[in-house]
Amino acid sequence: MARTKKAPKITKAPKPSAYWLIKSEPDVYPWSQLLADQETRWEGVRNYEARNNLRAMKLGDLALFYHSNKGKEIVGIARVKKTFYQDPTTIEDWSVVDIEPVIGLKAHVTLQAIKEHSTLAEMALLKKSRLSVGPVRLAEFQEILGLARTTLPEQ
DNA sequence: GCCAACGTTGGC
DNA sequence: GCCAACGTTGGC
Numbered sequence: 222m223a224r225t226k227k228a229p230k231i232t233k234a235p236k237p238s239a240y241w242l243i244k245s246e247p248d249v250y251p252w253s254q255l256l257a258d259q260e261t262r263w264e265g266v267r268n269y270e271a272r273n274n275l276r277a278m279k280l281g282d283l284a285l286f287y288h289s290n291k292g293k294e295i296v297g298i299a300r301v302k303k304t305f306y307q308d309p310t311t312i313e314d315w316s317v318v319d320i321e322p323v324i325g326l327k328a329h330v331t332l333q334a335i336k337e338h339s340t341l342a343e344m345a346l347l348k349k350s351r352l353s354v355g356p357v358r359l360a361e362f363q364e365i366l367g368l369a370r371t372t373l374p375e376q
Numbered sequence: 377g378c379c380a381a382c383g384t385t386g387g388c
Numbered sequence: 389g390c391c392a393a394c395g396t397t398g399g400c
Contacts, residue, residue: 244386268385268395290386332387351385351394 235281240357241274242285242346243299243320252286252296255322263354264308264317271354275316276305283373284320285357285365287346294329295365297322298373326369340364 243263245251255261266272278284278301286297303319335341341364345355357365366372 246386270395293387349394350387350392353385 237283238279240362242357244287244289244353246290247288260321262317274354293332297325327371328369330368
């Protein structure tokens with residue numbers, strides 16, 4: 222019987238279905254820690270809109286990693302590694318996802334820079350400043366990558 | 377169901 | 389440290 226060639230193992234992440242922005246205070250969990258961990262559970266979200274955004278994330282979706290309070294800048298790109306499940310730190314109805322780092326930005330994109338670009342004026346980051354997990358449009362995501370002088374690694 | 381009081385986020 | 393924005397709680 223002829224051997225059939227096995228299909229190559231799929232190692233690449235699926236194409237993102239959507240883009241997001243997640244906030245973290247660098248004093249609590251900085252980008253450098255995600256790089257060190259290589260994977261983390263995004264827990265502690267206690268806001269319904271943010272939770273619903275977590276639940277809408279698909280495997281392979283990309284998220285801008287924003288440092289709030291200190292820095293106030295986007296510093297990296299993360300990828301959804303595991304879609305939502307019950308937040309194990311509570312018995313209440315909250316969710317988490319697992320993320321992994323994709324790439325650090327060559328140039329950080331500050332809140333100030335975002336405010337200065339009219340194409341980014343509608344970003345949820347600006348419109349809903351207290352939302353810790355928010356959506357990002359493709360055009361916004363691309364604009365941010367451009368400002369960051371960063372290209373995504375080949376998938 | 378309204379809304380005042382309160383707590384939290386996060387920029388400045 | 390201040391405070392605006394805004395989500396949540398609880399009395400009525």
